[in-house]
Amino acid sequence: MSVTGPTPYVEFAGPGSAPSTGPPTAPLTWGQRAIWEAIVRTAPDDHYFNFGRVLKVPGSRTVAEVCAALAALLARHGAFRTRMSDPLRTTLAEPYQRLAEKGRLPVVVTTEDPDRVLDELAARPFDYFGEWPVRVALVLDGDRVAHVVLVFCHLAADGLGAEVALRDLRILLLRGPNVRRPAAPQPLDLARRQAGAEGRRAAQTAAAHWEREYRRIPPTMFAAFSTSSAPSGSPAGPPIWRALLRSPALELAVRSIAAEHAASTSTVLLTAVAELVGRFTGHETCAVLPISANRFRRDTTDIVATMSQEGLFTLDRREATFAGLLRAAGPAALRAYRSAYHDPADRNRITASVSAERGEPIHPYCCFNDMRFADPGPARCDPAEITAALAQTSVTWPMSQDKLNCRFCVHLTAEGVSLTADTRCLSRPGMERYLLELEALLVETALR
């Protein structure tokens, strides 16, 4: 990336731990702990978890004005002033987080394409112990800042947390860095609440679900190194591949089914994904780990933090029709979302004890992440329109890498439905067939 002029810094200062007498350190929140475990399992390919946003700057703002707004953003949200603390330098066995009251964040100033800048900033893993968990670039148009590029460390924010940060930065740019607003909820306080009595109650409800279901689900959905599927096309190629299905027909079908059965589009897709996993593997009970936003409590709706965690969704496929599956899936999805707000330490303990009991490791390795910010929602669609849209279906292969902490990951984004899989468990032709059969199942159901 070509950099314009010397690197400016955002000098920031914000409140320390609240109450102010408390220590600036806390255990990780449950969401941070879950991401931390995923990062450790995915390293050195852990840049996989980085993500970013581009904010079009409202009005006409200089570099200094944007830096002042960024300083106010960092003052407001402790997540951006928080780093992992090195457990090796302490007597604590567990990693923990440390909030800084002040610091300096380097800012890249450039004239390049914002999306390219974002990709470059996101391409290398964060130094979780040394670096601030957000990277910033200002894209100039003349002497004014046209775009702010923010790349987030997943320990500091998830997709919805990033949206909150972007909204706040926009307000700070519009109304100035001294605008008065109610204080924002802070991750350190959340970590302490989760460790307290209220957190333990929620954790126990969630843990009971994981334990009950782990006793009855198949040990895993896709066995590693399955002999029934050929490995990746090229033996020298990386084992992890992503296939992206772009299908307007699938989108219309999902909206139609959701309207017909008074379900959410997310539940329709989760159910179809689980049913298709069953058809591909022969499992009668399918376990899928949907990533839940975990922002349904009043104190967490607007927090800049990583809240999203995996829940456990189980679908018994004995019901013959998709409508029957969908009826059972509604309550099952709610149970899954509630189980997503769990203490990863409980989940690890349950995984170990049930695996020992059953004599083999238990882990679905099959996840589902609805990352759409705008759900088009249920709507009846014209069957002829759905059929005609099938002509626009395409499958592409946008990404491959060496390591991943899962074997089978379905992502829903504005682009379409992607499947990122370990080709030692499901071959590339198998992945493509999976996505096309998913489309076929949904289109057939909608047209029935």
Place this chain on the structure above:
Amino acid sequence: MIKERLAELVAESSDGAVTADEVLAATVPLSALGVTSISMLRLIDAIESEFGVEFDLSDDGMGLLDDLDRLAAHLASTASR
């Protein structure tokens, strides 16, 4: 009384997608009113913290959530215990 309060909680949980009056007038389950899974989870959390109960999300427990009269009666009986 409890039913009216529940209708307010539904409206709050749905971010205004449905109003308390619509909830009280409805003859169909909440899910059919356009209350999404996220709103449903917010509602569960709001009822649990306000009434000091814990929902059993079994199919029966969920049926209770879809019927405000039954839910209000259930909460009244829990409160009087």
